[in-house]
Structures are given as C-alpha cells and as structure tokens.
Amino acid sequence: MKFDLTEEQLAVRDAARDFAQNELLPGVIERDEHQKFPAEQVKMMGELGFMGMMVDPKYGGSGMDSVSYVLAMEEISKIDASASVCMSVNNSLVCWGLEKYGNEEQKQKYLTRLAKGEIIGAFCLSEPEAGSDATSQRTTAEDKGDYYLLNGTKNWITNGNSASVYIVMAQTDASKAHKGINALIVEKGMEGFVVGKKENKLGIRGSDTHSLMFQDVKVPKANRIGDDGFGFSFAMSTLNGGRIGIASQALGIASGAMELSIAYAKERKAFGKSIAEHQAIQFKLADMATEIEAARLLCLRAAQLKDQKADFSQASAMAKLFASDVAMKTTVEAVQIHGGYGYVKEYHVERLMRDAKITQIYEGTSEIQKIVISRGLLKN
Numbered sequence: 474m475k476f477d478l479t480e481e482q483l484a485v486r487d488a489a490r491d492f493a494q495n496e497l498l499p500g501v502i503e504r505d506e507h508q509k510f511p512a513e514q515v516k517m518m519g520e521l522g523f524m525g526m527m528v529d530p531k532y533g534g535s536g537m538d539s540v541s542y543v544l545a546m547e548e549i550s551k552i553d554a555s556a557s558v559c560m561s562v563n564n565s566l567v568c569w570g571l572e573k574y575g576n577e578e579q580k581q582k583y584l585t586r587l588a589k590g591e592i593i594g595a596f597c598l599s600e601p602e603a604g605s606d607a608t609s610q611r612t613t614a615e616d617k618g619d620y621y622l623l624n625g626t627k628n629w630i631t632n633g634n635s636a637s638v639y640i641v642m643a644q645t646d647a648s649k650a651h652k653g654i655n656a657l658i659v660e661k662g663m664e665g666f667v668v669g670k671k672e673n674k675l676g677i678r679g680s681d682t683h684s685l686m687f688q689d690v691k692v693p694k695a696n697r698i699g700d701d702g703f704g705f706s707f708a709m710s711t712l713n714g715g716r717i718g719i720a721s722q723a724l725g726i727a728s729g730a731m732e733l734s735i736a737y738a739k740e741r742k743a744f745g746k747s748i749a750e751h752q753a754i755q756f757k758l759a760d761m762a763t764e765i766e767a768a769r770l771l772c773l774r775a776a777q778l779k780d781q782k783a784d785f786s787q788a789s790a791m792a793k794l795f796a797s798d799v800a801m802k803t804t805v806e807a808v809q810i811h812g813g814y815g816y817v818k819e820y821h822v823e824r825l826m827r828d829a830k831i832t833q834i835y836e837g838t839s840e841i842q843k844i845v846i847s848r849g850l851l852k853n
Contacts, residue, residue, distance in 0.1 A: 478540070478544070481537075481541070482538075482540055482541050482544060485537065485541040485544055485545055486541075486544040486545065486547075486548060488521065488545075489523065489544065489545035489546075489547075489548035489549055490548040492517070492518070492521060492523075492548075492549070493548050493549050493551060493552040493553070494552065496514055496517055497511070497514055497549065497552045497553040497556055498552050498553075501552060501553050501679075501821075501824075502818050502819065502821070502824065504553075504555065504678075504679040505555070505678045505679055505818075505824050506678075506818070508671070508673070508674075508678045508679065509679055510555075510634075510635055510679055510680070510681045511553065511555060511556045511559075511679050512635065514553070514556055515556060515559055515560075515590070515593065515635075516590065518549075518556065518560060518590060519589055519590010519591065520590065522534075522535035522537075523535075523545055523549070523560055523564075523590075524560060524563050524564065524568075524587070524588065524589070524590035524593075525563070525564065525568050525584075525587060525588025525589060525590065526541060526542045526545065526564055527539060527542055527564060527568070527569060528568050528569075528572055528584065528588040529572065532572060532580055532581075532584045532585050532588055533584070533585040533586070533587075533588040533589040534568070534572075534588040534589075535588075538776070538780045539714075539717060539775075539776035539777070539779045539780045540773060540776045540777060540780060542564060542717070542718070542721070542776065543717065543721045543724075543772050543773055543776045545560075546560065546561060546718055546721035546722055546724075546725060547721050547724050547725040547728060547769075547772075548725065549725065550721065550722040550723075550724070550725025550726050550729065551725045551726070551728055551729030551732065552729065553679065554676070554677050554680075554722055554725070554726055554825075554828040555677045555678065555679030555680040555828075556679070557722050557725065558631055558677055558680050558719075558722060559593065559631065559632055559635070559680060560718075561715065561718030561719060561721075561722060562594065562595065562596055562631045562632055562715075562718075563587060563590075563593055563594050563632070564718060565711070565714045565715040565717065565718040566594075566596035566640070566711050566712070566714075566715045567587055567594030567595070567596055567638070567640060568584060568587050568588050568594065569711060569714050570596075570640060570656075570698070570707060570710075570711040571583060571584045571587070571640075571698070572584055573710075574656075574698050574699050574703075574707055574710075575698055578695065579658065579695075579696070579698070583638050583658060587638060592636075592637035592638060593632050593635050593636045593637060593638075594632065594636055594637075594638045594639070594640065595630050595631060595632040595633060595636035595638070595639045595640070596630075596631070596639075596640050596711070596715075597627040597630050597639050597640060597641040597642065597659075597685060598627075598642045598708050598712075599627060599628050599629045599630070600612060600625070600626060600627055600628055601626060601628050604628075604629075605837075605838055605840070605841050607642075607705070607708060607709075608650060608651040608654075608705065610625075610642055610643060610644040610654055611625055611626075611644070612624065612625025612626065612627065612641065612642070612643040612644065612687065613625055613643055613644050613645070614643035614644065614645045614655050614657060614692065615645070616645055617691075618694075619693065619694050620691045620692060620693050620694055621643070621645070621655070621657060621691075621692045621694065621697070622689055622690070622691060622692075623641065623643055623657065623659065623665075623687045623689075623690040623691075623692050624687055624688060624689060624690075625643060625686075625687050626669075626684060626685065626686050626687070627641065627684065627685040627687075628684050629672070629682055629684075629835070630682065630683055630684070630685055631680055631681075631682055631835075632680075632681060633668060633669075633671070633681055633682055633683025633684070633685060634668050634671065634681045634683050635681050636661065637660065637661050638658060638659075638660060638661070639658070639659045639660075639661070639685070640656055640657070640658060640659075640698070641656070641657050641658075641659050641687070641692075642654055642655070642656055642657075642704045642705070642707075642708050643655055643657060643704070645701070645702070646702070649702060651705040652702045652705065653702055654702065654704035654705040654708075655697055655698075655701065655702065655703070655704040656697070656698040656699065656703065656704040656707040656708065657692045657696050657697055657698070657704075658692075658696040658697075658698065659687075659690065659692055659696070663690050663691070663692070664690065664691070665687060665688040665689045665690040665691075666685070666686075666687055666690050667685070667686040667687075667688070668683050668685060668686075669683055669684035669685060669686055670683065670684060671683050672684075674831075675827050675830060675831075676824070676827035676828040676829070676830055676831050677828050677831055678827075712836055712837060713785065713786045713789050714779065714785075714789070715836045716775075716789040716790060716792065716793040716836055716837060716842070717772065717775050717776055717779065717785075717789045717792060717793075718836075719793055719797070719832055719835065719836045720768070720771070720772045720775065720789065720792035720793040720795075720796040720797070720832075721772050721796075722832060723768070723793070723796035723797040723799065723800035723829065723832035724765065724768050724769055724772055724796045724799070724800070726800045726803075726804060726825050726828055726829045726832065727761070727764075727765050727768065727796070727799050727800040727803040727804065727829070728765050728769075729821075729825055730761075730800075730803050730804045730806075730807035730822055730825045730826075730829075731758070731761045731762065731765060731803060731807065733807060733811075733820070733821055733822055733825075734757075734758065734761070734806070734807045734810045734811070734822070735749070735758060737810065737811055737814070737820070738754050738758065738810060741812075748810070754810060757806050757809070757810060758810075760806075761803050761806060761807075764799045764802070764803065765799060765803065767795065767799075768792070768795055768796040768799045771788070771791055771792040771795055771796065772792045772796060774788055774792070775788035775789040775791070775792045786845065786849065787845065787846055787849035787850075790837070790842040790845040790846050790849075791842070791846055793832075793836070793837065793839075793842050794839050794842035794843065794846070796832070797829070797832035797833040797839060798833065798839065800829040800832050801826075801829045801830060801832075801833060803829075804822060804825045804826035804828075804829045805826060807822040807825065807826070808822050808823060808826055
C-alpha cells in the first residue's frame with residue numbers, strides 16, 4: 474500500500490488551492506446571496522485545465538489521473554461548492570462519458586471544446602417522476618429515421634442555463650423498459666428546446682439548476698451515444714464516476730469547515746482562554762479530523778481503482794455515502810463551534826452547512842448508495 478502523492482499530483486492540488494483562495498473566495502458570499510453563477514471563475518477553471526482534467530490531450534484535456542481530480546475537487550469545494558459542482562458534472566458525467574462512449578465525430582465536435590472549458594456540458598437524467606428510479610423515463614425520443622423527435626421534461630439539471638451541450642436520456646422503445654433508453658446529445662438553441670425556471674435552492678445557490686423542456690426537438694441520429702438502447706447503461710456507468718466527484722466535493726466542504734473551525738477556535742476567547750484550549754472543542758475537532766481523513770482515503774481509493782481500470786462502482790458508492798455524511802455532520806459542528814457567529818453569513822460555515830446537504834441527495838441519494846453497496850456484497 475502506497476499513500477504518497479506524486480509531485481505532479483501535489484502541484485495540481487496546490488494550483489487548485491491557490492485558485493480557490495485567490496479567485497473563488499472573493500465574492501463567494503455575494504454569489505450565494507444573489508444566486509449568481511460563477512461564470513468568470515468557471516472560464517478561468519477551463520483555462521487552467523480543471524474542466525477536462527482526465528480527458529486525453531488530443532481532445533483538449535489535461536490528461537490527468539482521477540487522483541489529481543479528487544485533490545482539485547477537494548480544494549475548490551472548500552471554498553465554493555457551486556463552482557465545484559459545475560466542474561464535477563463537466564468532468565465526470567459529460568467529458569468522461571463522451572470520451573469513453575462517444576464516436577470520433579462526437580469527440581471532435583463536442584468533447585474538445587468541453588474539455589478546454591470553452592463551453593459547458595449538462596447531464597440530463599432526472600425527471601419530475603424519475604429521480605432515484607432512473608428507469609422510469611417519461612421523456613421520449615421517437616425514431617423518425619435519420620433523427621429522433623424528442624419530447625419531455627428534465628428536472629434539477631446542473632448547468633441548466635449555462636451549458637451549451639446537454640446529454641439527454643430518453644425512452645425510444647417503452648416495451649424494452651430500460652433497454653429502450655437512448656442517450657442523445659442536444660445543443661442549446663435547437664428548435665423546441667426551452668430552458669425553464671431556475672430553482673431557488675437551499676445550498677449551492679451559485680450553481681444554475683433548471684428544468685428543461687423539449688417539444689418536438691429534432692435530434693440527428695448522429696447525436697446518439699452508442700448503440701440503440703445503450704442510454705441507461707451509459708447513464709449508470711457515468712454516474713459511477715460522478716460519485717467520485719461528488720464524494721470529493723463533500724470531502725472539500727467538510728475539510729473547509731474544519732479549517733475555518735480550527736482558525737476560529739484559536740482566536741475566540743472564553744473563560745479566559747481560547748476555546749481551542751477547552752476539551753469540548755478539542756474533541757469536536759478530533760472527531761472532524763478523523764472522519765475527514767477516512768473520507769479522503771475512501772475517495773482516493775475509488776479514484777485509484779478507476780485509474781487502474783478496475784471495478785470501482787462499490788468503492789465510489791462507499792466514498793459518496795460516507796463523505797456526504799461526514800460533510801453534513803462536520804458543517805453542523807462547525808456552526809456549533811462558531812456559536813452565534815456561525816449563524817451569520819460572513820463566517821462562511823452556515824453556507825457550507827447548506828451546501829453539504831445536497832451531497833447526500835444528488836447523483837444518487839445515500840439510500841441508493843446503500844443499495845449499490847449491498848448488491849455488490851451479495852453478488853460476490
């Protein structure tokens with residue numbers, strides 16, 4: 474077992490940390506308050522290579538490993554989870570899915586610009602009545618010969634208005650159930666494609682989450698990813714990798730909250746000494762650090778398995794399940810350590826607490842992760 478990071482991985486981590494501190498931290502509270510998408514910062518992330526980290530350089534990517542991705546996601550998520558979820562979706566769900574399963578024409582047309590961060594992608598699976606049960610797709614893609622006629626609604630779509638390219642799962646043959654689902658590349662501006670209202674959310678308020686409506690949208694057959702009926706398998710495969718991204722986001726939210734708590738505990742005085750000298754606070758910090766380190770190791774193990782091209786589905790589910798719980802617990806305790814100051818926006822921890830909750834829900838709820846894990850156990 475080797476736990477040392479390479480010089481290249483450490484350089485990626487440090488670059489992400491510098492970017493987060495210098496570019497994301499200023500204005501993060503205001504962006505949260507006004508639900509403002511960090512467009513300028515996301516553009517810079519693309520220029521730094523953070524939007525297509527694992528994509529082959531021949532398609533405009535950075536050619537990095539998944540471990541480097543985890544390290545970068547943690548650092549950026551410490552400061553702005555709204556920026557990191559945009560990064561996660563673009564990397565894990567859109568770029569990775571296109572590179573692994575798209576054909577050469579699709580890679581040249583879409584992947585290269587996505588990997589460079591010139592445009593942003595969105596992954597469209599959830600519907601009003603198809604969240605955890607992703608097999609219940611009501612959006613339809615009727616086969617019309619050389620194109621599909623797309624109709625339906627998608628909910629809770631990250632990068633909903635900011636994206637230029639959308640990977641949409643839709644039912645072509647209901648008689649085949651999940652084997653009749655296709656994954657289609659839809660471009661913003663296609664006739665009949667409408668971006669709906671922006672959701673007013675508890676957390677990750679800078680991320681633009683929208684409903685999407687499709688009414689008789691003509692999608693060329695050339696925009697189908699993989700063979701006919703491959704859509705559900707495509708979605709499940711990409712979500713396995715997506716869970717590593719969200720687990721890393723949860724890890725970053727937790728570690729960011731702990732860092733703020735340590736700094737505050739050293740400064741705040743109570744009963745004649747800093748609260749860091751009180752055992753009650755020390756024990757809270759000790760629990761935080763232990764659980765965060767365990768979450769970090771789960772994230773890195775899942776990433777390493779992915780880099781080794783081994784089965785990482787169970788490991789990524791474990792990482793997301795545990796890290797998201799740690800994020801929620803840690804941020805609640807961070808607010809407690811800050812006392813009354815933790816309840817106001819300028820100290821950041823109340824925002825981290827609000828941001829943490831979504832990591833237990835999106836890209837597979839904690840309950841779904843337990844199903845994935847238990848199925849893996851019972852299969853072996």
